[in-house]
Amino acid sequence: MRDEHKLRSKYRAWENGFATGMAVLSTVLVVTPLVAIFIYLLYKGASSLNLAFFTHNPVPVGEAGGGMANAILGSAILLGVGSLIGIPIGIAGGIFLAEFGRGTKLANAIRFTADVLNGVPSIVMGIAVYSLIVVPQGHFSAFSGGVALGIMMIPTVCRTTEEMLLMVPNAVREAALALGVPNWRSVLAITVRTASPGIITGCMLAFARVAGETAPLIFTAFGNVGWSEKLSEPIAALPLQIYVYAISPYDEWHRLAWAGALVLIVLIVLAVSLVRYVTSRGVLKGAS
Amino acid sequence: MVLCALSIFAIVVLIASELVIRSQMAWGKFGLDFFYKSYIDTYSNQPLYWDPVNGHFSALPFLYGTLVSSFLALLLAVPLAIGVAVFLTEMCPQMLRGPLAFITELLAAIPSVIYGLWAVFVLVPLLREYVNPWLIKALGWTGFFADDNPTGLGFISAGVILAIMILPIISSLTREVMTAVPGSQREAVLALGATRWEMIRMGVLRNARIGIVGAVILGLGRALGETMAVTMVIGNSPEIHKSLLANGSTMSSVIANEFAEASGDLHLSALMELGLALFIVTIIVNALAQVLVWAVTRGTPSSAH
Numbered sequence: 369m370r371d372e373h374k375l376r377s378k379y380r381a382w383e384n385g386f387a388t389g390m391a392v393l394s395t396v397l398v399v400t401p402l403v404a405i406f407i408y409l410l411y412k413g414a415s416s417l418n419l420a421f422f423t424h425n426p427v428p429v430g431e432a433g434g435g436m437a438n439a440i441l442g443s444a445i446l447l448g449v450g451s452l453i454g455i456p457i458g459i460a461g462g463i464f465l466a467e468f469g470r471g472t473k474l475a476n477a478i479r480f481t482a483d484v485l486n487g488v489p490s491i492v493m494g495i496a497v498y499s500l501i502v503v504p505q506g507h508f509s510a511f512s513g514g515v516a517l518g519i520m521m522i523p524t525v526c527r528t529t530e531e532m533l534l535m536v537p538n539a540v541r542e543a544a545l546a547l548g549v550p551n552w553r554s555v556l557a558i559t560v561r562t563a564s565p566g567i568i569t570g571c572m573l574a575f576a577r578v579a580g581e582t583a584p585l586i587f588t589a590f591g592n593v594g595w596s597e598k599l600s601e602p603i604a605a606l607p608l609q610i611y612v613y614a615i616s617p618y619d620e621w622h623r624l625a626w627a628g629a630l631v632l633i634v635l636i637v638l639a640v641s642l643v644r645y646v647t648s649r650g651v652l653k654g655a656s
Numbered sequence: 657m658v659l660c661a662l663s664i665f666a667i668v669v670l671i672a673s674e675l676v677i678r679s680q681m682a683w684g685k686f687g688l689d690f691f692y693k694s695y696i697d698t699y700s701n702q703p704l705y706w707d708p709v710n711g712h713f714s715a716l717p718f719l720y721g722t723l724v725s726s727f728l729a730l731l732l733a734v735p736l737a738i739g740v741a742v743f744l745t746e747m748c749p750q751m752l753r754g755p756l757a758f759i760t761e762l763l764a765a766i767p768s769v770i771y772g773l774w775a776v777f778v779l780v781p782l783l784r785e786y787v788n789p790w791l792i793k794a795l796g797w798t799g800f801f802a803d804d805n806p807t808g809l810g811f812i813s814a815g816v817i818l819a820i821m822i823l824p825i826i827s828s829l830t831r832e833v834m835t836a837v838p839g840s841q842r843e844a845v846l847a848l849g850a851t852r853w854e855m856i857r858m859g860v861l862r863n864a865r866i867g868i869v870g871a872v873i874l875g876l877g878r879a880l881g882e883t884m885a886v887t888m889v890i891g892n893s894p895e896i897h898k899s900l901l902a903n904g905s906t907m908s909s910v911i912a913n914e915f916a917e918a919s920g921d922l923h924l925s926a927l928m929e930l931g932l933a934l935f936i937v938t939i940i941v942n943a944l945a946q947v948l949v950w951a952v953t954r955g956t957p958s959s960a961h
Contacts, residue, residue, distance in 0.1 A: 380851050387853035394739025402763050405774055460660035468657055478661050487942035489881025491908045495931045496671040499678045519667055580767020583883040587916045607769045614773045629770045636765045
């Protein structure tokens with residue numbers, strides 16, 4: 369009886385150690401390659417990046433040099449159009465969810481739909497915008513690419529705005545209302561203002577995420593080897609250019625792809641760090 | 657504000673209606689056959705699935721490719737992701753927690769095309785030189801690892817890169833769900849004399865299991881729709897092979913590859929129908945995952961007290 373008991377607790381101790389070991393092992397197994405990937409990307413990108421990357425347009429195969437100046441500008445334009453669509457609508461939607469519609473069935477349904485929409489593959493957004501804008505217009509255009517990115521930003525911005533607003537203590541709202549301020553003014557001037565650093569960084573995060581989106585641009589913005597002058601023309605974009613160069617067989621193009629990847633990564637690291645910084649202090653502490 | 661919030665419904669309706677309208681032609685011509693039928697090539701007597709030249713379209717190889725690569729990814733990612741989440745919530749020293757969470761967040765935000773770039777130049781050569789020969793030698797007799805594709809591109813490569821991409825998502829959601837389990841549960845199990853692992857198993861994992869399933873399903877949703885990285889490493893051929901080392905194609909990769917230069921209206925319509933199928937599947941998968949995760953993190957009374 370005693371022996372059996374001893375054996376049992378020995379087994380339990382061993383099991384405990386084994387499980388701990390497995391958890392540590394899997395963390396090491398996951399983190400090491402991920403960190404390795406990250407460092408590799410930084411190293412490859414840094415050794416490929418030069419000034420010409422930012423100032424020159426792509427050159428034909430066989431010529432050395434060249435850069436992605438047009439793609440960088442193109443991405444900026446696409447993201448500008450996308451932000452103009454996605455950010456105001458997203459923020460307004462988020463304010464509704466957190467302030468005016470809190471707890472209502474409608475708000476819950478919208479929140480749920482936004483989360484589901486977040487998981488819809490970007491390529492599906494791409495073909496939907498293609499048939500919505502490119503087909504009626506008859507040609508690929510920067511505008512349609514911007515719309516695709518904007519639509520993708522709406523649910524993300526909406527949800528982060530809501531989360532940030534929910535972090536604002538109720539006492540702040542009550543104080544405003546106690547002074548006789550109407551609800552709409554209390555929301556816009558007090559609550560939104562208190563949460564604004566969080567809302568802004570949330571927008572930055574959404575911005576950084578869609579900055580790397582490639583799939584929805586393939587058949588909307590389409591890409592362009594030179595400058596584009598109008599929103600109605602096809603336009604180059606950084607992730608699109610990385611994709612084209614990565615699957616090409618030329619070393620010089622591969623180098624440019626790595627450099628482009630570094631630029632995107634820096635943008636994302638900045639956005640993610642900013643969000644973390646903002647949400648680690650003040651009233652927004654602990655928000656996502 | 658309400659209008660802006662309602663725009664989210666509008667977007668879903670808009671996407672659905674556009675896809676339905678544009679895929680009418682393929683639906684009218686093939687009906688449900690689109691999803692399971694194949695044709696026999698009269699010259700070579702081989703099954704033929706996707707033949708834009710003669711106007712034969714069947715989604716079968718893409719459904720197969722999407723399922724195989726996604727399940728391969730889940731197989732690799734789920735145990736590791738849960739291990740990481742257990743370590744981070746229950747065992748990790750406070751000092752490491754912040755940086756590790758930060759890394760996970762960062763990796764979840766890196767764009768698909770960059771993972772694809774890395775996979776093309778690092779992962780695929782690595783698999784081709786070291787892993788695949790070993791798989792062929794050790795497991796070639798099963799038929800799943802045939803030695804007939806020297807490129808290194810294929811289902812295995814796609815599965816591995818997908819696993820790397822969905823790992824941060826699954827593990828951070830699992831962590832969230834596990835943190836939502838109240839501390840009193842842990843204390844209660846520990847007070848009964850349980851070891852730490854027994855506490856995790858009985859007190860935490862059991863309470864969080866619905867949410868963990870939700871996290872896995874969410875990861876599945878991501879894997880099903882992931883486009884760029886997969887397109888770059890799967891080899892892109894519309895065929896069905898038993899071997900996991902063979903080239904394949906997924907629903908999203910064929911859209912990415914052929915959409916911009918589709919050869920005719922029927923071809924375009926068939927691609928649209930694939931997109932519609934992908935849309936419906938991911939909507940269902942994501943909705944299911946949301947419900948499961950919410951069930952835990954929203955604190956259902958039965959597990960909260």
